Amino acid sequence: QVQFVESGGGLVQPGGSLRLACVVSGFTFSKFAMSWVRRRPGKEFEWVSCIVNSGEISHYSEAARGRFAISRDNAKNTLYLQMNNLKPGDTGVYYCSRGLYTSRTEGTQGTQVTVSS
Helix, strand or coil, rough: CEEEEECCCEEEECCEEEEEEEECCCHHHHCCCCCEEEEECCCCCCEEECCCCCCCEEEECCCCCCEEEEEECCCCCCEEEECCCHHHHHHEEEEECCCCCCCCCCCCCCCCCCEEE
């Protein structure tokens, strides 16, 4: 059974940081590129960042570039997203998903990020 469990979200003030994690099971994590996807209030799902299966190459959306860092630990079947200098516009639900540049989710609940003073 394929499972994705996102965690690490919360309420943070503008300029703050959060580290999201996604623990996966039920498939060979090390063989898949992975993405972070978010859905902001009133918006469509949008791709945030992705990383190849080896972890050597990563890509970021314009909104994430310079503030977010994606990484993975294939030994722990875990994907991460370090988010720094958070802005109110980053508020939303964040999901992990298989693939590159995808805005598709895996049907999970995601983790809520709220940036507010």
